Structures are given as C-alpha cells and as structure tokens.
Amino acid sequence: MITITGLSNIKYQEWLALWSAYLEFYKTELNPQQAALTFKRLSDASQTDMFGYAIIKNQNVVGIVHLISHASTWTKLPYCYLQDLFIDANYRNQGLARKLIEFSYDECKNSYDRVYWLTHKSNDNARLLYNRVATETGFIQYKKSLN
Known part of the structure; x- marks a missing residue:
C-alpha cells in the first residue's frame, strides 16, 4: 500500500535518513542544526511558505518532497x-517520484x-x-553565495 502524508506525520529520524541520502547524492553536507531546523520548518x-510530504510504501517512509511558496512579479497567484x-x-523505478510530483500538483493547483x-x-x-510530467524551460540558473 502507498500513502502520501505531510512531514508532520512522520518521525524526524525517518526524514533524516532520506535527507542525508539526498545530500550525499548531491555530494554536499549540512550541519545537524541545519537539518533539524529544516525539518522543523x-x-x-x-x-505556509515551506512544507513537505513523505511517501510511504508498506509502512516504510521511502521518499520526500520539499516545497517553497513565493510571490511572483509575473502572476497574481x-x-x-x-x-x-x-x-x-x-524503491526507485516504481513510479513513486511521479506520485510525489503529481500529489504536489494536486495540493497546489x-x-x-x-x-x-x-x-x-x-x-x-x-x-x-521530468520531461514526461513538466516542460523544460531552457533557463540557466546563476548563483552567488553570500555567506
């Protein structure tokens, strides 16, 4: 059975295991205080401006999605x-990432x-x-770290 729930319904350690693996995938580290603050938020x-969900399969938390709301100068919403x-x-290649994306769409629509x-x-x-569930925009991201 597969369910999706808000992160307030799962344990910090369940989220942290996935968060740590995600950071490792991107070859980055954050200190424990930042991880705790992120989960708290x-x-x-x-x-209302930062929220997330977990996907649960057979009573195991197997995926996460984090979302941030922000105003735009281009649209009313x-x-x-x-x-x-x-x-x-x-748990990859089982359609779970797609389920989280589509759940996010439904929550935000x-x-x-x-x-x-x-x-x-x-x-x-x-x-x-991503090419099946959205449109690539062609934009390139630029970044300047300030801290």
Missing part, C-alpha cells in the same frame, strides 16, 4: 518551488500559478521523468 503545519525530491534507491524545479543537467534518470 517543513513539518510545522502552521508554516504565487509560485511553488519544488526544492527537493528524493526516493530511496531501493487551487492556490498556485505553477510548480517548478531545477535539476542538475547530469541527472539523466530524473530528467526522463
């Missing part, structure tokens, strides 16, 4: 940025103008899915 039901999407390696995200150009497996 994502799992706080009163938080805000945008929803899908910042993170991760499925445990043992009445309150947001769009859902959008970025991925690394080398993330070929994910891009196969």
Whole structure:
C-alpha cells in the first residue's frame, strides 16, 4: 500500500535518513542544526511558505518532497518551488517520484500559478521523468553565495 502524508506525520529520524541520502547524492553536507531546523520548518503545519510530504510504501517512509511558496512579479497567484525530491534507491523505478510530483500538483493547483524545479543537467534518470510530467524551460540558473 502507498500513502502520501505531510512531514508532520512522520518521525524526524525517518526524514533524516532520506535527507542525508539526498545530500550525499548531491555530494554536499549540512550541519545537524541545519537539518533539524529544516525539518522543523517543513513539518510545522502552521508554516505556509515551506512544507513537505513523505511517501510511504508498506509502512516504510521511502521518499520526500520539499516545497517553497513565493510571490511572483509575473502572476497574481504565487509560485511553488519544488526544492527537493528524493526516493530511496531501493524503491526507485516504481513510479513513486511521479506520485510525489503529481500529489504536489494536486495540493497546489487551487492556490498556485505553477510548480517548478531545477535539476542538475547530469541527472539523466530524473530528467526522463521530468520531461514526461513538466516542460523544460531552457533557463540557466546563476548563483552567488553570500555567506
């Protein structure tokens, strides 16, 4: 059985295992305090600008999605940025990432103008899915770290 639930309904350690694997996939590290703060923000039901969901298969938390709401200068309704999407390696290629994306669409469709995200150009497996569920925009991201 597969269910999707808000992160407030799962344990921190269940989320942390997936979050840590996601960070490892992108060859990055965050300190434990940042991880705790991130989960607190994502799992706080009163938080409206940052939220997330977990996908559960056979009582195991096997995937997560994190979303950030923000206003836009181009539309009346805000945008929803899908910042993170991760499925445990043992559960990939079962349609679970697609389920999380489509669930996010359903949750956002009445309150947001769009859902959008970025991925690394080398993330070929994910891009196969993304090309089926969304439109590549052709934009290139630029970044300047300030801290």
